[in-house]
Amino acid sequence: MAIPVIDFSKLDREERAKTMAELHNGCKEWGFFQLVNHGIPEELLERVKKVCSECFKLEREEGFKNSKPVKMMNEELDKQKDSGKLEGVDWEDVFILLDDNEWPPQTPGFKETMTEYRAEVKKLAEKMMEIMDENLGLPKGYIKAAFNGGGADDDAAFFGTKVSHYPPCPRPDLVPALRAHTDAGGVILLFQDDVVNGLQIFKDGAWIDVQPLRNAIVINTGDQIEVLSNGRYKSVWHRVLATSNGNRRSIASFYNPSLSATIAPAPQLVEMANPGEKGERGGFYPKFQFGDYMSIYAEQKFLPKEPRFQAVSAT
Numbered sequence: 001m002a003i004p005v006i007d008f009s010k011l012d013r014e015e016r017a018k019t020m021a022e023l024h025n026g027c028k029e030w031g032f033f034q035l036v037n038h039g040i041p042e043e044l045l046e047r048v049k050k051v052c053s054e055c056f057k058l059e060r061e062e063g064f065k066n067s068k069p070v071k072m073m074n075e076e077l078d079k080q081k082d083s084g085k086l087e088g089v090d091w092e093d094v095f096i097l098l099d100d101n102e103w104p105p106q107t108p109g110f111k112e113t114m115t116e117y118r119a120e121v122k123k124l125a126e127k128m129m130e131i132m133d134e135n136l137g138l139p140k141g142y143i144k145a146a147f148n149g150g151g152a153d154d155d156a157a158f159f160g161t162k163v164s165h166y167p168p169c170p171r172p173d174l175v176p177a178l179r180a181h182t183d184a185g186g187v188i189l190l191f192q193d194d195v196v197n198g199l200q201i202f203k204d205g206a207w208i209d210v211q212p213l214r215n216a217i218v219i220n221t222g223d224q225i226e227v228l229s230n231g232r233y234k235s236v237w238h239r240v241l242a243t244s245n246g247n248r249r250s251i252a253s254f255y256n257p258s259l260s261a262t263i264a265p266a267p268q269l270v271e272m273a274n275p276g277e278k279g280e281r282g283g284f285y286p287k288f289q290f291g292d293y294m295s296i297y298a299e300q301k302f303l304p305k306e307p308r309f310q311a312v313s314a315t
């Protein structure tokens with residue numbers, strides 16, 4: 001089984017209706033799908049891969065060797081007998097790019113390339129949100145406005161890019177590359193490795209691979225889209241497996257609400273709700289401030305989302 005691959009260029013042509021239906025299906029039935037012909041220039045994507053890999057070699061690899069998971073692994077391997085899996089760690093190297101934080105300073109072309117990439121992928125995120133508006137029967141711009149709070153500058157949606165590498169792991173049976181979770185926020189656009197796999201989603205009781213597809217963008221939706229859509233678009237569990245060969249690169253961009261934004265099911269979708277469509281939570285989703293959700297998520301990222309929804313409904 002493979003996750004859907006959708007040709008985004010067909011949206012602008014006569015197959016628009018069919019493509020919109022595929023995108024709706026991708027959000028509703030899968031929560032994860034891949035876009036090809038998404039409009040981000042190949043030439044830019046090639047540069048993104050190059051500068052991120054160079055950055056890892058030049059500015060990150062040494063640090064990874066001294067990181068907590070590596071130390072724990074070395075201790076484990078030094079023991080005479082296995083004492084079991086490493087708890088509470090992921091076999092990954094990560095840093096986050098925001099408009100105003102410190103970026104890796106030494107890699108030639110990194111800042112220029114990643115600035116250009118972030119602008120492109122943010123446009124794609126906004127386009128995806130408009131598609132979701134339309135497919136959900138919401139007014140155009142609804143999701144973006146909800147994520148941008150009141151519209152003031154300090155209410156602006158959060159747009160972050162997480163650059164991850166998952167270096168070769170001596171014992172992939174002892175540690176995950178990234179523990180299973182659903183994403184907290186809104187729309188996630190993932191540019192994953194062309195070759196090295198490892199990302200899996202949980203679907204119909206089994207883990208299935210998100211197959212590497214050269215220069216595709218993987219889209220998935222987070223917990224806030226689930227709330228806003230009143231459960232029509234569910235966030236999906238996913239994880240990354242460690243591998244003993246290959247250094248997997250993945251660049252995830254998150255379009256999330258601002259911390260001050262109020263998130264709640266869209267009223268249009270509550271009124272339309274019919275019992276058959278309500279899903280496992282009986283159709284009840286709370287109204288809360290995204291910042292409160294994130295405080296809970298920080299503690300509970302690798303746990304089921306339902307207790308998080310319950311906890312914010314009490315705030």
Ligand SMILES: O=C(O)CCC(=O)C(=O)O
Pocket residue numbers: 162164178183190192199238240250251252
């Ligand atoms: O590295 C990946 O492919 C997935 C990363 C991810 O799930 C996340 O950052 O939330």
Ligand SMILES: [Fe+2]
Pocket residue numbers: 181182183238
């Ligand atoms: Fe994730």
